[in-house]
Amino acid sequence: MLPPSPARRPARRARPLVAAVAVLATLSLAACGGGDEAAAEKTPTQVLAAAKKQFDDAASVRIELSTDSVPEAGNGVLGASGVVTDAPAFEGDVKVLLSGITATVPVTSVGGTVYAKLPLTTKYAAIDPEEYGAPDPADFGDPDQGLSSLLTEVEGAKKGEQTRDGDQVLTTYSGTLPGASVKRIVPSADARSDYPTKVGVDDSGQATSVTITGPFFSDGADVTYDVGFSQYDRDVTIAKPTS
Incomplete structure (x- = not known):
């Protein structure tokens, strides 16, 4: 009777190795799938909180605040365009209504002082x-009182539609902001009113837009303010204007 052939033994020993590899591959796939599922399970509140953190952690953010509505009288903010930094500081233009007259005013705020080149003047004061x-x-860059604070003060936030803007996929989250929160940004807002709000968040988790609708002027009519965020975390230095 011939002795057993030793050539078969390596094949038998290989079976546990193959099985182990298969188990590891399965666990790896399960882990990857679990991560994707966890990411997909983020609530709107968690998404907006993460977007706020990205804003607060950035050294600077470019902001664009605007409305198409202009009241016939009074004073108020109609827009702002510029860069806010974590110094905190701001440099840009602010569009205001002064006694019924609309003016775009160059403004620099640094070191706790606001400098503006007012209409009919040639120097900053x-x-x-x-x-x-x-x-x-x-103060737009203040984590507790500024623009990013609006992201976590949206009440009843719900995930809405997704749209594509070039290479970016934007997701809209809608809810309501208390008037007291809005009033910190636009002082003419009514602190007693609620403001329907939409927040756009891109696929990197950065907030790109906030749209707020409600009464902002004395006539009580609904007005929409749009706020845009871009150019996160650029190296920007803002200094006191010299002229």
Whole structure:
């Protein structure tokens, strides 16, 4: 009787190895799938909180605040365009209504002082923005009182549609902002009202837009303000204007 052939033994020993590899591959796939599922399970509140953190962690963010509505009288903020930094500081233009006249005013806010080149003047001067119905634009970057604070104060946030903007996929989250929150950004807002709000978040988790609708002026009619965020975390230095 011939002895067993030793050539078969390696094949038998290979079976446990193959099985182990298969188990590891299965576990790896399960882990990957679990991560995707966990990411997909983020609530709107969690998404907006993460977007706020990205804003707060950025060294600078470019902001664009605007409305198409202009009241016939009074003072108020109609828009702002510029860069806010974590210094905190702001440099850009603020569009205001002054006694019924619309003006775009170059503004720099740094070191706790707001400098503006007012209409009919040629040089920057220190001003009190409250006299013009405006906030200190450097406060737009304040994590507790500024623009990013709106993201986590949206009540009843719900995930909406997704749209494509070039290479970016934007997801809309809708809810309501208390008037007191909106009033910190646009002082003419009614603190007693609720403001329907939409927030756009891109596929990197950054907030790109906030749209707020409600009464902002004395006639009580609904007005829409659009806020855009872009150019996150650029190296920007803002200094006191010299002229």
